[in-house]
Amino acid sequence: MKQADFERRHLAEWTRLSAWLDAPRQPRAAATPPPRRADIDASEAAVLADIDFPAAYRRLCQQLALAERRSYSVALVERLRRLAERGHLVMYRPPRARWLRIVDFFAREFPQRVRGQPGTMSVAALLFFLPLFGCMLLLQYKPELSALVIAPAQLAEMEAMYDPAAGHTRLGRDSGSDLQMFGYYILNNVSIGFRSFASGLLAGIGAALILLFNGVMIGTVAGHLTAIGYGDPFWRFVAGHSAPELLGIVIAGGAGLRLGLSLLMPGQRTRARAFRVEGTNGAKIVLGVFAMLVFAAFVEAFWSSIGWMPALVKYSVGISMWLLLLAWLLLAGRGRGTHYAD
Structure with a gap:
C-alpha cells in the first residue's frame, strides 16, 4: 500500500486518538469518556466519547510497525512513534491511592457530573x-x-x-x-x-x-x-x-x-x-x-x-x-x- 493511501485510511483515527490524549484526565482514565472541549464540535465529541482507548492503542502500534517495515517517510514514522509513546504513558501509568480518588470524586468529578x-x-x-x-x-x-x-x-x-x-x-x-x-x-x-x-x-x-x-x-x-x-x-x-x-x-x-x-x-x-x-x-x-x-x-x-x-x-x-x-x-x-x- 502506498503511503498516501495508508495515511488517508488512518488519518481520522490518529486525529481522534491524539485529541483524546490531549484531553486532561486523571490517572487510569483510559476507560473514562473524554471531555467535550471548546475546540471540538458536537459530532466529533460524540465520536471521542465512544473511543475504545486500549483497542485504539493496539491498532496504532500495529500501524507503526507497518510504517517502519514498509519504509514510509521519517516524518510519518516519527509522528506515529510520538503518538504511541503518549499512549503508552496513559496505558501504563500507575493508579493513584484509593483515598485520593475518593477525594477527587467529591472535590471535582461529582459536581462536574451534576453540572x-x-x-x-x-x-x-x-x-x-x-x-x-x-x-x-x-x-x-x-x-x-x-x-x-x-x-x-x-x-x-x-x-x-x-x-x-x-x-x-x-x-x-x-x-x-x-x-x-x-x-x-x-x-x-x-x-x-x-x-x-x-x-x-x-x-x-x-x-x-x-x-x-x-x-x-x-x-x-x-x-x-x-x-x-x-x-x-x-x-x-x-x-x-x-x-x-x-x-x-x-x-x-x-x-x-x-x-x-x-x-x-x-x-x-x-x-x-x-x-x-x-x-x-x-x-x-x-x-x-x-x-x-x-x-x-x-x-x-x-x-x-x-x-x-x-x-x-x-x-x-x-x-x-x-x-x-x-x-x-x-x-x-x-x-x-x-x-x-x-
Whole structure:
C-alpha cells in the first residue's frame, strides 16, 4: 500500500486518538469518556466519547510497525512513534491511592457530573420545589386543604411531635436514641434517593412523579405545621439537614430523568449505547447523592433533634449549609480536569 493511501485510511483515527490524549484526565482514565472541549464540535465529541482507548492503542502500534517495515517517510514514522509513546504513558501509568480518588470524586468529578446535566437538573428542581413552596403558601390561606394530602391521623402524629407546649427534649421524634434514628434516617433518605433515580427507567415519568409527590408531601407538612403555629420547633428541626437532603433528592431525580431521556431520545447513539453511558454516569451521580443523604441523616439524628439549641444557632447553621453545598455543586472542579457535559 502506498503511503498516501495508508495515511488517508488512518488519518481520522490518529486525529481522534491524539485529541483524546490531549484531553486532561486523571490517572487510569483510559476507560473514562473524554471531555467535550471548546475546540471540538458536537459530532466529533460524540465520536471521542465512544473511543475504545486500549483497542485504539493496539491498532496504532500495529500501524507503526507497518510504517517502519514498509519504509514510509521519517516524518510519518516519527509522528506515529510520538503518538504511541503518549499512549503508552496513559496505558501504563500507575493508579493513584484509593483515598485520593475518593477525594477527587467529591472535590471535582461529582459536581462536574451534576453540572454536566443542566437541563434535567433544572427540570428536577422545578418539579420538586414548585409544588413544595406552592403547597406551603397555599396552606397559609387554606389550612384545611392539608387533609386532602395527608390522613388526619398522620397529621395528628406530626402535630404531637412538634407541639411547642409538649416540652420535647428531642425535636422531630417521640422516642429512639440518636444512633437508632441515624440508621432509620439513612434507610429512609437513601430509599427515596434511589427510587428517584431508578424510576427514571419508566421513560423518566417515574422520576418526575416521585419528585412531584415528595415536593407536595414535604410542602404540605411544612405548610400545615406553620399555619397552626407549630412552625418554630419544626423549622428548628429541619434547618440543619434540609440542604443535603432536599438537594440530594433533586439530583437523584435529575439523574433519573436523564436516564429516561436516554431511552426516549438517544440522539446519534443506539438506545443500548445511550442507556449504558447514561446509566454509568447516573450511577456515579447516585453514589455522590448517597453520601449527601448519609450526611443529612447524620445531621438529622445528632444535630437537628437537639431541642435546647437556640433558633438563631439552628438557622445560622442551616443557611450556612445551603450556601456551602450550593457553592460546592456550582463551583467545585471548574477549570480542573474532565468536564461531563450534556
